[in-house]
Structure formats: structure tokens, C-alpha cells
Amino acid sequence: MSATLPRMLPGSYEDLYERGMSYFKEGQYDEALPVFERLYARLSKLSDKIFKRRPDLRELQLLSTEALAVLLGRQKEFERAEGLIQELIQLTAPQPAEARWIQMSLFYKIDSGSEDFQTVMDELRAMAVMYPEDRWAWSMMGRLWLHQGNYAEAESNFNRAIEREGSFSDFLITQTALFTLYKDQQRFDEAEEAMKILWRDLDVPDAKHPYPLYKMYLQSGNFKRAEYWLKQEKNPLNANFYRGLLAQKQGDEDAARDFWQKAVAEDPSLFEDGHPGWANAAMRLETDPLLIVETLKSVTGDDDDPAAHTLLMLAIAHIRAGNLDAARRILADLNDDPMKTSLLWEPPLNAEDWQLFTELISSAETQEAFKEYFEQA
Numbered sequence: 001m002s003a004t005l006p007r008m009l010p011g012s013y014e015d016l017y018e019r020g021m022s023y024f025k026e027g028q029y030d031e032a033l034p035v036f037e038r039l040y041a042r043l044s045k046l047s048d049k050i051f052k053r054r055p056d057l058r059e060l061q062l063l064s065t066e067a068l069a070v071l072l073g074r075q076k077e078f079e080r081a082e083g084l085i086q087e088l089i090q091l092t093a094p095q096p097a098e099a100r101w102i103q104m105s106l107f108y109k110i111d112s113g114s115e116d117f118q119t120v121m122d123e124l125r126a127m128a129v130m131y132p133e134d135r136w137a138w139s140m141m142g143r144l145w146l147h148q149g150n151y152a153e154a155e156s157n158f159n160r161a162i163e164r165e166g167s168f169s170d171f172l173i174t175q176t177a178l179f180t181l182y183k184d185q186q187r188f189d190e191a192e193e194a195m196k197i198l199w200r201d202l203d204v205p206d207a208k209h210p211y212p213l214y215k216m217y218l219q220s221g222n223f224k225r226a227e228y229w230l231k232q233e234k235n236p237l238n239a240n241f242y243r244g245l246l247a248q249k250q251g252d253e254d255a256a257r258d259f260w261q262k263a264v265a266e267d268p269s270l271f272e273d274g275h276p277g278w279a280n281a282a283m284r285l286e287t288d289p290l291l292i293v294e295t296l297k298s299v300t301g302d303d304d305d306p307a308a309h310t311l312l313m314l315a316i317a318h319i320r321a322g323n324l325d326a327a328r329r330i331l332a333d334l335n336d337d338p339m340k341t342s343l344l345w346e347p348p349l350n351a352e353d354w355q356l357f358t359e360l361i362s363s364a365e366t367q368e369a370f371k372e373y374f375e376q377a
Helices: 013-025 029-044 048-053 055-074 078-092 099-112 117-130 135-148 151-163 168-184 188-202 211-220 223-230 236-249 253-265 275-284 289-299 308-320 324-335 351-360 364-373
Strands: none
Touching: 013 029, 013 055, 029 055, 048 055, 055 078, 055 099, 078 099, 099 117, 099 135, 117 135, 135 151, 135 168, 151 168, 168 188, 168 211, 188 211, 211 223, 211 236, 223 236, 236 253, 236 275, 253 275, 275 289, 275 308, 275 351, 289 308, 308 324, 308 351, 324 364, 351 364
């Protein structure tokens, strides 16, 4: 989405494009949207005769339509965004459509749920035939199969994706999905290897985050491997909470409490993550729930999109403090997800979260009252 265009009179096509892109590059998407809406409307009124005489305007139309589609996608107006991408593909016919436009079209169909699984899969296969060396189509097919629970098809497509060229972000998504696939099948050695490959290819300081590995081993009962990876956790909130959990699973309640006290003694505002671990430890030590509420509200205050687990812990703290209405609002907001129609949608609160909820909220009556917010509870 770039073009070298001379600056023209204020309000001209070129001026509107440059103004919109200036907003876009600065991350001012709300300001960019009406500019591109206006430019799209004006260019759409031009005749083919004008475009033949002015190919620069056709280029501008393609660039601005793509920008508008991206902005609408950011606002989760997927069907309209997908419609614009289809216009782009038609405008370039009979030339082959650019791979990124087909990719965007499919992405919007997947996120909006406007097409069923089989239709999207057929279109992804067609894209893979058209662009056989493009990683994205294979990776997306793998993700859709994984979401369906078809591990064999998912793994086959992920392996094809890894072998092909593509963006680094597509590689990260694919490799992370492979970890999930192996973990879900209890292929723990392969899951660990997938995570190590991910860390290696990130090639940045502090890329190693062992949290997924020690959590996986804790859940599977392999305490030796869990302890190994816990020793490499640098965040004391997570390290001390989960080392306490490991001690508890091994039957040492005193050691568990010692670790949790170390976690609670930390100031969670000094850390970017690990807040759910801090809150979990605090609740297991029967810390004043109002203190937990205020602390979690403080660390999430400037975050436009707090993690679901942090919000879950905040809701549980509210319940323990007797403020059930506040907890209901938090959990209802979590479940009011505009992405629910996506073919890749995952519920924010699942059976694992329900197990945690029941561990920290002992009242059967309260459990029953909040059960509706958890998938597979």
C-alpha cells in the first residue's frame, strides 16, 4: 500500500490519499477511515474511459480501496471489507489477483463466518494451487483443521507451511499452532521441540518464555520436567506461584505457602505479565479480596484489552469480596465477543478456567450461578 504521488491541490484525489496514509502510518485509524471512505466514493464514480486515460487514478483506486478494506477489517466490519477485496480482484481481471488480496478476502470470510468451513477450505485449496509456495494458505488450512479437531490433516498442512516461503509472522503462528497440536495429543517431546524452534527463530534477547512448557508438564503430571522449566522462569510472579502449585501437587503444603508468600510479596505493577499468578497466590493465602481487586484494577487500568485470565481473576476476587454484580459484568463482557462468528473462535473461558473457578470459589450455589459463563463447564 504505497505509491509515489505528487502533492496536488487540497481535496484532490492524490491529496486525500496522502492525508489518509499519513493518518494510517501514525496509527490514527479513526481519522484515516473517513478520508478513505470519501476517496473511495469519489473514485468509484469515475468511468472506465477516465481510468484508461489516467492509469495513475486506477492505481490510486486500488491502493485506497485496499487501505479502506484494512481499516474496516480493524473495526471488525469483515463482510464489507471482504466485499472491497472482491472489488479489487475484479478490477485487476483478467490479470491474476495479488496473493495478498486473496489472502485478505479469505481472512475476512473466516473472521466473519460469512462462509461455512467447507467453502472456505475449498477456496484455500484453490489459493494453494494458484500460489503453491505461499505459506499462508497451508498454515490457515492447518489452523482450521486443528480447530475442527482433525490432528492428522492439521499436522500435514502445518508441515507443508513450514517448508514454504512466507512472512515471519506466519511462521510464528504456524509453529505455535504445532505446539498446541502436539500438546493436545500428549506428544510432549515434540511439543517441547516445537517451542524450542520458536525461541530459536525469534533470535531476540529474552525470547524464551518457558510458561507454556512448565504449565503443560504440570497438567500432565510430569513434575520433573515442570521443575526443570520452572527454574528458567524469570518472572517471580509466575515462578513463585507455579512452584507453589508444584509443591502442593507433590503434597508439600508448607513449601507451597512459602512460594506463594514470595509471589504476593512482589509488587505486580513492576511487571508486564504474571498478574493472574500473583492474584492466584494471594487468594490461596486468603489475602483480603478487596486488596486483590484494587491491585488488579490498577495494573489493568491503562490496558485497552486486558488478558482474559487477568479479568477472570478480577471477577473471582470480586466474588470473594461479595460483589457478585461486578463479577457478572466482567464475565458477561468477556463472553460478548464480536469474534464469536469466526471459524477460528475460541471461548474466552473454557473447562480449565472452570476448574480454577471452582478451586477458588467453594460455594456450590455460587458455582451454579456463574456456570453459564464457562464453555464446557
